[in-house]
């Protein structure tokens with residue numbers, strides 16, 4: 001095995017710095033895969049990993065990158081063979097053990113998903129964010145909400161989770177309302193399938209939050225949290241569902257029990273990180289078939305490893321649109 005390059009993030013004096021290192025591959029333990037990483041992504045969580053006090057990294061130095069898409073170089077598991085194309089994300093990847101911002105990565109085979117119809121670039125364009133969108137949409141469909149029930153609002157609409165959620169929901173025939181703070185992205189959101197674009201929720205941030213507002217949404221995909229999620233909960237229709245995955249607008253949630261006990265609404269928590277491998281592989285199979293995003297090329301922005309820093313800055317500022325796909329073959 002030849003040596004490989006890796007981006008290392010380190011923490012000192014309350015600052016996270018990065019450097020490129022050349023490393024020698026370590027021998028595999030039983031049940032592991034060595035993957036030639038072809039593509040990774042830049043998720044909001046990757047931005048947190050590169051931010052002091054971000055709360056997601058368990059030990060520095062670390063190779064960040066919570067998404068890995070590539071080809072198996074070596075396997076000590078009978079489930080995978082050299083040459084298999086795989087995607088792996090979540091669990092401890094890029095937070096407690098080295099992740100995808102390297103030319104090679106080693107992961108337990110029990111964390112990997114074999115790819116069939118998607119290329120490794122397409123799998124990285126879906127990545128953790130797109131997978132979370134698929135989990136959110138599945139939660140709404142599984143709750144029995146149908147396109148005839150009324151509009152579905154997607155918050156954080158221009159981001160990774162939001163963009164793919166719009167794409168998937170519109171593909172299934174739902175009327176999607178995109179909530180975004182970026183007026184310039186309106187055309188792009190319509191291309192993804194949004195029927196209407198509104199501003200960030202609550203639309204009037206100065207208005208006093210009410211326990212119940214006028215019913216507006218049959219369902220919602222929320223990756224913003226905070227005041228946006230509180231607003232969504234209080235404006236869901238009777239029996240509505242919100243799939244809540246994120247916190248870009250804040251981790252707090254100020255609400256009352258009224259929407260739950262008077263309208264029977266459901267707050268469905270979405271977790272992509274510790275989701276067990278069997279449902280994870282089953283959902284990836286759907287992402288490759290009936291839940292395949294229709295506009296991956298519109299959402300994906302290709303960058304090299306040298307582009308990660310600028311994307312992280314933009315994600316932190318809430319100014320990034322789409323999903324950055326990191327090509328590990330360039331930018332070193």
Ligand SMILES: C=CC(=O)SCCNC(=O)CCNC(=O)[C@H](O)C(C)(C)COP(=O)(O)OP(=O)(O)OC[C@H]1O[C@@H](n2cnc3c(N)ncnc32)[C@H](O)[C@@H]1OP(=O)(O)O
Nearest residue numbers: 043044045048054055056066090128245246247272273274
């Ligand atoms: C792709 C996914 C995402 O983007 S999710 C959003 C990004 N994630 C975050 O922002 C979470 C960052 N984490 C934190 O801010 C903190 O860890 C915390 C607020 C969640 C908890 O911090 P605190 O200092 O109060 O407690 P501990 O760190 O000691 O943990 C308490 C308890 O929770 C378990 N735990 C911690 N992190 C996670 C996690 N990510 N997933 C699941 N469980 C977690 C931890 O093991 C402790 O449980 P215990 O049984 O005591 O071991």
Ligand SMILES: NC(=O)C1=CN([C@@H]2O[C@H](COP(=O)(O)OP(=O)(O)OC[C@H]3O[C@@H](n4cnc5c(N)ncnc54)[C@H](O)[C@@H]3O)[C@@H](O)[C@H]2O)C=CC1
Nearest residue numbers: 044132156158159160161223245246247248249271272318
């Ligand atoms: N629960 C889970 O398993 C997962 C959770 N997440 C979480 O979902 C959220 C979105 O993740 P990504 O799509 O990767 O991020 P992203 O940065 O691509 O998208 C975030 C979106 O939120 C918007 N936004 C930023 N600040 C805001 C604010 N103050 N108010 C309203 N909107 C704001 C941005 O403009 C953008 O549209 C993050 O909080 C992330 O941690 C993401 C993936 C998995």
